[in-house]
Amino acid sequence: MSKAEVIPQLMSVFQQYGYEGASITRFSEATGLKRASLYHYFPNGKSEMAAVVLNYLTQALKEQLLAPLRSDNSPADRIRAMNQNVDAFYQHGQQDCLLALLSIGEAHELFQEQVQQALNLWIDSLATVLAEAGITPTAARQRAEDAIVQIQGALVLTRGLNNTTTFERILNQLPETLLRPE
């Protein structure tokens, strides 16, 4: 099993248990590799695994969510495209956001910088599209923040209420909320 195949499995464990709850044993069970074998690909252990997974996640974010924002369609269409991919990215709200999980406890100090960068990149990309749609730059930035707030909050509520309807509704109303006249 190649390193590239292992990474998504590690990610899934991190997404389910958070950083401190994700144990090497759980990684072993998820990948089928013995605990020691994981140290072949990740000599620095758990923190390196999380760092690599975080890079992988950031790459996926860029390709799956941010790239559609840079197409030559209309701003509205581009936001709708991202939205659709957000739905898939978080598996209709059933998958926790790693960026949120890695902001907790021990992980917060370790990965704050990378998490912050990823979130800001997302916000900036969205704000750019909103500005192209004619929204004032400062308002565009705020609305972009609001979008991420709503996505993250919807994920929290999905877990807490054990029900994806809120996530779907939030996602559906997001494009018109973002593009409403000022």
Added chain:
Amino acid sequence: MSKAEVIPQLMSVFQQYGYEGASITRFSEATGLKRASLYHYFPNGKSEMAAVVLNYLTQALKEQLLAPLRSDNSPADRIRAMNQNVDAFYQHGQQDCLLALLSIGEAHELFQEQVQQALNLWIDSLATVLAEAGITPTAARQRAEDAIVQIQGALVLTRGLNNTTTFERILNQLPETLLRPE
């Protein structure tokens, strides 16, 4: 040191580290009690500690956030009152929400029911006020959900961006967002 004095200290550890990251040693350091002494108040250990803390949190939620919603002021004033207390409750966004943290990993299965109840209670209380303000019942429920979504999402972003300005802004614009004409 009485049990009542210990509970808030345990809560603070849970809020900082999540369920799996909160260790008995950290509880010991936070309270000043030795590890074994904690089992005097909580014979069933960590899970009981979290359960008691969750009850305590739910009580605080009722008293500090939901009670103001049942005053005889105008709906707008009541929402503003809750809002102000939300700000204090989460220490201007610097304090993570326990309900969100206890929805992760191992804790999810253990406390899902209590978390779900608390969130639904919050949403229902808000929806009632919005209905009193003349909002259609179904829309009131949705807007109440949106409010919790925004609060939770703002907390996530506050951690991720390491910056409370988003939280403050979201909170400030919440009353008029909730009470906007349909």
Added chain:
DNA sequence: CAGAATTTACCAAACGTTCGGTATATATTT
């Protein structure tokens, strides 16, 4: 055969938890 991949065997440290016990305070009995 060489190198990469994987395993077995092992470790110290931390985990949550239990045990046996000591003070100190509060009731109960004489």
Added chain:
DNA sequence: AAATATATACCGAACGTTTGGTAAATTCTG
């Protein structure tokens, strides 16, 4: 009031288990 019993609060030491991690040996692959 003094003596006795009971409960509360707390702790040191150890329990068995799991943690993250290492070293050496083996299997697989080009």
